Amino acid sequence: MASTSSHTAASYGVTHDDHHHHEPGFFQKYIFSTDHKVIGIQYGLSSLAFLFFGFLLMMAMRWQLAYPGKAIPVFGALFEKVLGTDMAQGGVMQADLYNSFGAMHGTIMVFLAIVPLAFGAFGNYVTPLQIGAPDMAFPRLNMASFHLYFLGGVVMLGSFFIPGGAAKSGWTSYSPLATLADPVNVIDGQTLWLVGMVLLITSSLLGAVNFITTIIQLRARGMTWMRLPFFVWAQFVTAFLLLLAFPPLEAAGLMQLADNVLGTSFFLPTGLVTSAGQVPVSGGGSPLLWQHLFWFLAHPEVYVLILPAMGVVSEIIANNTRKPLWGYKSMVYAAMSIGFLSFIVWAHHMYLTGMGTKVATFFQTTTMMISIPSVIILTALFISLWGGSIRFNTPMLFAVSFLPMFGIGGLTGLPLGFNASDIYLHDSYYVIGHFHYVVAPGTIFGLFAGIYYWFPKMTGRYMSETLGKIHFWGSLLGMNLVFTPMFIQGMKGMSRRMSDGGATYFGADDIALTLNKSITHAAVLLAVFQLPFIYNFFASIRNGRKAESDNPWGATTLDWATPTPPPHGNFLTEPVVYHGPYEYSAPGAKQGFVAQDRKS
Amino acid sequence: MEIPYTYKPRPDTGLYNAKVGIWLFLASEIMLFGALFSSYILLRVTSPAGEWPMVEKAWPHGLLNIPIGTFNTAVLITSSVTVVLAWAALKMNQFGKFRIYMVITLLCAFGFLGIKSFEYNEKFTHYELRLKNGQVHTGHIEVNGKHAGFWDFGSIYNLERLGKEQVKEISFTADPAKPKPGEKHAEGASHEHKKMTVKVEEISKLDAFILRNHTFFAIYFVVTALHGLHVLGGALVLGYFAFPGAKFWKKNPEQFTNRIEVAGLFWHFVDLVWIFLFPVVYLL
Numbered sequence: 001m002a003s004t005s006s007h008t009a010a011s012y013g014v015t016h017d018d019h020h021h022h023e024p025g026f027f028q029k030y031i032f033s034t035d036h037k038v039i040g041i042q043y044g045l046s047s048l049a050f051l052f053f054g055f056l057l058m059m060a061m062r063w064q065l066a067y068p069g070k071a072i073p074v075f076g077a078l079f080e081k082v083l084g085t086d087m088a089q090g091g092v093m094q095a096d097l098y099n100s101f102g103a104m105h106g107t108i109m110v111f112l113a114i115v116p117l118a119f120g121a122f123g124n125y126v127t128p129l130q131i132g133a134p135d136m137a138f139p140r141l142n143m144a145s146f147h148l149y150f151l152g153g154v155v156m157l158g159s160f161f162i163p164g165g166a167a168k169s170g171w172t173s174y175s176p177l178a179t180l181a182d183p184v185n186v187i188d189g190q191t192l193w194l195v196g197m198v199l200l201i202t203s204s205l206l207g208a209v210n211f212i213t214t215i216i217q218l219r220a221r222g223m224t225w226m227r228l229p230f231f232v233w234a235q236f237v238t239a240f241l242l243l244l245a246f247p248p249l250e251a252a253g254l255m256q257l258a259d260n261v262l263g264t265s266f267f268l269p270t271g272l273v274t275s276a277g278q279v280p281v282s283g284g285g286s287p288l289l290w291q292h293l294f295w296f297l298a299h300p301e302v303y304v305l306i307l308p309a310m311g312v313v314s315e316i317i318a319n320n321t322r323k324p325l326w327g328y329k330s331m332v333y334a335a336m337s338i339g340f341l342s343f344i345v346w347a348h349h350m351y352l353t354g355m356g357t358k359v360a361t362f363f364q365t366t367t368m369m370i371s372i373p374s375v376i377i378l379t380a381l382f383i384s385l386w387g388g389s390i391r392f393n394t395p396m397l398f399a400v401s402f403l404p405m406f407g408i409g410g411l412t413g414l415p416l417g418f419n420a421s422d423i424y425l426h427d428s429y430y431v432i433g434h435f436h437y438v439v440a441p442g443t444i445f446g447l448f449a450g451i452y453y454w455f456p457k458m459t460g461r462y463m464s465e466t467l468g469k470i471h472f473w474g475s476l477l478g479m480n481l482v483f484t485p486m487f488i489q490g491m492k493g494m495s496r497r498m499s500d501g502g503a504t505y506f507g508a509d510d511i512a513l514t515l516n517k518s519i520t521h522a523a524v525l526l527a528v529f530q531l532p533f534i535y536n537f538f539a540s541i542r543n544g545r546k547a548e549s550d551n552p553w554g555a556t557t558l559d560w561a562t563p564t565p566p567p568h569g570n571f572l573t574e575p576v577v578y579h580g581p582y583e584y585s586a587p588g589a590k591q592g593f594v595a596q597d598r599k600s
Numbered sequence: 601m602e603i604p605y606t607y608k609p610r611p612d613t614g615l616y617n618a619k620v621g622i623w624l625f626l627a628s629e630i631m632l633f634g635a636l637f638s639s640y641i642l643l644r645v646t647s648p649a650g651e652w653p654m655v656e657k658a659w660p661h662g663l664l665n666i667p668i669g670t671f672n673t674a675v676l677i678t679s680s681v682t683v684v685l686a687w688a689a690l691k692m693n694q695f696g697k698f699r700i701y702m703v704i705t706l707l708c709a710f711g712f713l714g715i716k717s718f719e720y721n722e723k724f725t726h727y728e729l730r731l732k733n734g735q736v737h738t739g740h741i742e743v744n745g746k747h748a749g750f751w752d753f754g755s756i757y758n759l760e761r762l763g764k765e766q767v768k769e770i771s772f773t774a775d776p777a778k779p780k781p782g783e784k785h786a787e788g789a790s791h792e793h794k795k796m797t798v799k800v801e802e803i804s805k806l807d808a809f810i811l812r813n814h815t816f817f818a819i820y821f822v823v824t825a826l827h828g829l830h831v832l833g834g835a836l837v838l839g840y841f842a843f844p845g846a847k848f849w850k851k852n853p854e855q856f857t858n859r860i861e862v863a864g865l866f867w868h869f870v871d872l873v874w875i876f877l878f879p880v881v882y883l884l
Contacts, residue, residue, distance in 0.1 A: 134601035137617045205628055213620045216613060217605050243628045248635035255639065258822055263812035266639070266819070270648050284647050284658075284815040289639055296635075569601040 034139035035568055039146050040125030041458065044451075046150060047116035048537075051444075053157075054108040055530075057101045059523060064093040065501035066520035087165055098499035099168035100189060104156070106171025107193065110301065111200050112153050114443055118308035119204070119242070120149065122450050123211060123235045125458070129559035129566060130229050132220025132575040132597075137213040145206040152199035159192035167193035170497070172298070175267030175290040179259045180274055186261060194257045201250045204242045211239035220558070220597075222577035226332070227596065229557045229581040230325060233332050234311030237339040238304050245300035245343065252293035259285075266290075288353060295346035303342045305439055307335060309402065309446025310377055316399040316453050317381055319555050321388030322592060324582040327380040334373035334380075341370040351422045360419045367417035374410055378403060394468030398449035401476055405445060409437030412487065427497070430490025433483050441479040448475075451537070456552050460564045461544030467536040474529025481522035485515040556583055556595050607855035622862045626869050629830075633873050636823050640880065643815045660816045663809065665719055669882045672715050673874060676831075679708030680871040683838070683864045690857040695849060698860075702842035705867070709835035716828055723809040723817070724756060729772055729798065730805040739774040741806075743767055756808045762800050770806075772798050820881055827877060830870045837863050 033039060060079070063072050069092055072079065076091025087097040128136055136142045159166040166189040169178040173193065182188035215236050219228070228236075255266040263281060267290045270283030318325045325331065347355065347363040381403055390396065412434040415421040425431065448471075455463050494502050494512045501516045551560040558577070562570050575597045583594040609616050647658040686701035729737045740747075743757060744767065755761070762770070773795045811818045841860060849856045 133603075135603055137603065138621060139603070141621075205625075208628070209621050209624045212624050213617055216620055217610050217615070217617050218603070243624060244631050247628050247632035251632055251635035251639065254822060254826070255818075258811060258818060262818075264818035264822075265812075265815055266643070282812060282814050284643070286642060286646055289642050293635055293639070571601055574601060 032143060034135075034143050036124050036128050036136045036139070036142060037458075037566060037570075039142050040121050040123075042146050043116050043120030043124060043149070044122075046153065047113050047121060050108050050153060051113035051117065052534075054105050054113055055527070057105040057108070059527060060093065061098060061101050061105065062520040062523045064098055064499065066517045068500035068503045083160065083165060093499075095499040096165060096168060099170075099497075100160070100166040102497070103167045103170050103173075103193075104160070107156065107167070109439075110171065110305070111197070112149075112156065114305055114439065114447070115204065115301075116149060117447055118305065118312075118443065119211075119235065119238055120146070120207065122231075122308060122312060122447070122454075123207075123238070126454060126559055127211065127232055127235050128214060128218065129457075129562060129570060130232050130557050131215060131218060131223055132558045132571065132577065133214060133218035134569045134571065136210050137217055138210050141206050141210050145203045145210065148199050148203035148206070152196045152203060155192055155196035155199060159189045159196070162187065162189065162192065164188045172294055173256065173290075174294075175256060175259065175285075175287050176269070176272060176279075178256060178290075179268060180279065183274075183276065188260070191257065191260050194253045194260070197253050198250060198257075201246045201253070204246055208239040208243035208246075211235060212243065215239075220575045220577055223558075223596075224577075226329065227577055227580050229311075230314040230328065230331055230335075231308075231311035233335050234307040234314075237335045238307045240339055241300040241304050241307075241342060245297045245304075248293045249297035252290055256290065288350075291350050291353065292347070295349045296343075299346040299349065300342040302435070302438070303338055305443050306406070307338070309406075309443040309450075310335075310381075312450035312453070313399040313402045313446045314381060315555075315557070316395045316449050317384050318582045318584060319453075319553050320391040320393065320396040320399070321384055322391075322554075322584045323384060323388045324580075324584055325380065326383040326386070327376075328580075328582065331377050331380050334376040337373040338370060338377075341366060341373070345370055348417055348422070351419050352426045357419075364417060364419050368414075371410065371414065371417070378407060378410070393452075394463070394465055394472060395449045395453035397469065397472045398445045398452065401472070402442060402445045402449065405437060405441035405479070406443075409434060409439075409442050412437065425490060427495060428490035429486040429494045429496055432496050433486030433490060436483050436486070440483065441476070445475070445479075448472075448533070453553070454559075455540065455544075456547035456564070457550075457559060457562075458565055459541050459544070460547055461540055461542075462547060462552070463536050463540040463544055467532040471529060471533040471536065474532075475526060478522055478526030478529055482519055482526060485519050489515055551595075554591060554593060556593050557581055558596055561595060561597050607852070607858050616858060618858060618862045619865075622865050626865065629869060629873075633823075633826075633876075636819070636826070637876070637880065640819050640823065643819055647815065660814060663816075664820070664882045665722065666882055668715060668719055669878055672712055673878050675708050675712050675715070676871045676874050679705045679712075680868055682708070683860075683867045687857065687860045687864050690849075690853070690860055693853075695846075699842060699846070702838060706835060706839055706842065709831055709838070712831055713828060713835075716824065720821075726809045727757075727772075728805070728807055728809065728813060729803065731798070731802050732804045733802070737772065737774045739772055741773075742771045756810055758807045759800075759803060759805065762803075762806065767800055769797055769799050772796055823877060823881070827870070827873055830873070834863070834867050834870050838867065 030038065030042075033042075056075075060072055060075060063070075071077075071091035072088070072093060076088060076093075079088035079093070079097065080091050083097065087094055087100075093101075124136070124142065128134070156166075162185070164182045164185045167173065167178070167181075169181050169190060173190065178190050181190060215228075215232060255264070258264040259266050259268060265281045265283050265285040267287050268279065268281050268283060268285045269287060272279040272281070272283065314325055314331070345363060345366045347359065348367045351360055351363075385400070390400075392400075412430070416425055416431060416434060452463050452468055455461070489512045490496075492512055495505075498505065502512050547564060550562065550564045553560070556579070558575055561575060563572065577596045578599060579594050579596045581596060583589070583596075585592055586594045603617075604610070605617050607616050607618075613620070644659050649658040682701045682704045686698045686705065689695070689697035689701060725740060727739060727741050729739065729741070731737075741757065743762075757770075807813045809817055811821050841856075841863060845859075846856075848859070
């Protein structure tokens, strides 16, 4: 990147020397950098690596679901060698390994892949650029945030290799199972999971403080609240969710850590009995307390996953329809309502715990209410397409397909929000299908769109359109073939946590088993279609088609008013904002749009 | 471009960056301690009866040292006042006074931690003894003629450890019986500490007042230890600004004063948590 930087900076008649910067060494530049763009790229590359790793865990699980008891091809021998015969005897996935892969797939995807990619990578790189700031408000905190995230990731990955293996009580880590799952080792996978989570929570806490302060304090002159691009609003609300929802899980994590290591009974009830007899603890704790504290984070977390993707998609849709976003203000207010409501819906994950009807009614009502702002945002984006002469480039394809995919994910959530239907569907494959539609073809498509869209700003080169389109169509097909059958499996009553895909439970009715096979084949298809993306991503850094200008998409927002890639300090002169974020197709405008920083 | 508003307030918000940052951080801290307080309430109201037989209620009461807790509250409040005075001294350009007030604040902080560790040690050496005949006592133990100091034993005795070390009997000094409220001391009732010898085979449970003994101690130690870590962290930051970091005063007095203000805000928060903690855990 250094080479392209000097090239474009020179085209502005400015070189690095004019800034009186001495060239920093490798470690200072790429490891201990305080520049928001470098940190954004650090987040981006690590989270993409985790995304790939989490995907591989899932592929191993899918093999076991489709062909229970058969040795995993290629990786089976590796698992046996590295993780021990207890975990993968003869290359066959044992139940313990399935459970730990399941727990770690969820944990890695949510906390180490998607949130860091959506919030850490895009948020860090784009937010300061879009508000016209030279950097984040606290650059060193920003660096610390990334390092804590990385350390948390190392702890999580390391937990696979300790005696007893990684955490295996699901990404929800329900007590008392989480405490009792490994009675032999005191420092077990669950303990490391909790340590890793405390690191990740601290990281996202520092990030959230930094983002909110930056957006409040560092907006350029003239950048009023209603001139902020929707992406910034989405990051702003996300940061508040992380700030306020994560600490209760940190508290719960500390208590479960005490349960695991110090022998307390925060979440262990009196008279707890396992197959080994009475559990020797004082008792008096409450397993439900864990669920409340966990879901108090984990429901807002869903909106942490989806809001940044909505922000990315809005930018790309406005840009490629060449029209202002329809209902920008309602979208902003909807995002705020989502932020507020997401704090009072958490117990809809707990209908099956036997809460009273009054409590269930309350959470059912708030859950239905929160679907309204989500629908407002989605509808506004759909209407934005209306009458536009749309440019269907790769970012736009991903962004447009986000709408129906997230739509399916959202609408299939309604039966889970209702108490009565949820009791039947709870913990079934229907739930898996629902939230994967939200997160995989939803959020991940939004993030892919963002990668293709901002790649020319980060590197000065486009990613290949042809490979991008192959990636898009293959992924769209693969995603739907993977997740649609799960609704059918779930409605037929297939439980989500069976390590053999129901082979020992189903007998008479084999539709679930047949679908297990077809889903696995579709997952392989999906994997194959990610290869063009991986190649495209790395090859385009050096060999991609050069971007014609600093603003190749003809965008209005300030991120495109910087040199490519933006130098340290971002802007060559202090930007001043005169216009709203999406003045496309403005009458009388020269290029058909008015950039935010254009005078008059 | 340099990052703006690092110490000058932004005109439309009236705040400099760090002040926004610390208030946001404190908001998240409120959620952290709020979750622990909520857990305390839930654990207390759902506590099964008959688990802690020292009182009629299920939740232990009167086991914490209220005079010492009160004293510690006063120590923390004093430090909260002196940290404001330190900041005010900087505002009035009196660096000497600033340092004196900072030293008093630091003495209070470490005084608080010292007193807290004394309290912790008191709990680590205080035992609950249940006999198989149903009797329950609290008091101090001696094993092999050694007094029951946590530091002397290296760890805390329980039935399992007694068995491992093949101890046959321990001597036990029960706490003096407390008069029930409204009831006068019975004539001739002993106020002396009664020392008795207990055979290990008669014991059904022996454990100190530590986390694993009861959820009351679990939540008490977790909350106060987390608060203690906040005190320690705050004290380290204030100590840095009082001595090595004070050089910055000459370079940029306004920004240095801001730093003290921000650190002071955190210090007030730590104080405020204790002001809630003390009545909830010690008194109620």
